[in-house]
Amino acid sequence: MAYKQIVAAAILDSLEAPRKLLAARRTSPPALAGLWEFPGGKLEAGEICEAGVRRELAEELGIEVALGSEVFGPVPQGWILDENAAMRVWFAEITAGTPATLEDHDQLAWVDLDTEALEALDWIPADLPIVQAVLAYTTAGATR
Numbered sequence: 473m474a475y476k477q478i479v480a481a482a483i484l485d486s487l488e489a490p491r492k493l494l495a496a497r498r499t500s501p502p503a504l505a506g507l508w509e510f511p512g513g514k515l516e517a518g519e520i521c522e523a524g525v526r527r528e529l530a531e532e533l534g535i536e537v538a539l540g541s542e543v544f545g546p547v548p549q550g551w552i553l554d555e556n557a558a559m560r561v562w563f564a565e566i567t568a569g570t571p572a573t574l575e576d577h578d579q580l581a582w583v584d585l586d587t588e589a590l591e592a593l594d595w596i597p598a599d600l601p602i603v604q605a606v607l608a609y610t611t612a613g614a615t616r
């Protein structure tokens with residue numbers, strides 16, 4: 473089955489020696505408003521995933537990034553979000569711009585890369601296994 477492809481970034485303060493993750497709080501739709509997520513969005517027709525991540529981060533946060541390794545999910549399309557959609561996620565580091573809530577978010581937070589700090593945020597439920605994987609990859613030094 474083909475899922476609708478979503479792409480997103482786990483933005484770190486540094487790919488080489490990460491200490492913090494940039495989480496973003498959604499403003500819509502109502503069912504997801506107020507929940508935290510990895511900034512990103514829907515892949516456009518004919519677009520390569522990595523290009524989609526860059527486009528979404530430019531549109532939503534006004535930043536350019538260097539991409540690191542992928543945070544691999546259980547299926548080729550990444551992490552299953554629901555019966556219709558799956559999301560591929562890459563580590564990223566900001567190379568230009570300062571993240572701002574230009575679109576889709578009302579709050580951004582640099583969160584310590586530890587279980588307690590990350591679990592203190594009200595994540596979209598489908599993101600919880602991805603948050604755990606981000607922690608495992610960063611602990612293992614596997615972000616590049």
Ligand SMILES: Nc1nc2c([nH]c(=O)n2[C@H]2C[C@H](O)[C@@H](COP(=O)(O)OP(=O)(O)OP(=O)(O)O)O2)c(=O)[nH]1
Nearest residue numbers: 478480509510511512513514553557576596598599
């Ligand atoms: N960006 C993002 N979307 C997520 C995450 N977790 C999760 O379940 N989703 C869902 C929410 C949405 O249904 C879908 C992503 O769509 P979106 O609304 O962010 O896409 P978009 O920016 O292209 O928005 P639009 O053009 O449709 O307004 O994936 C996540 O961590 N990041």
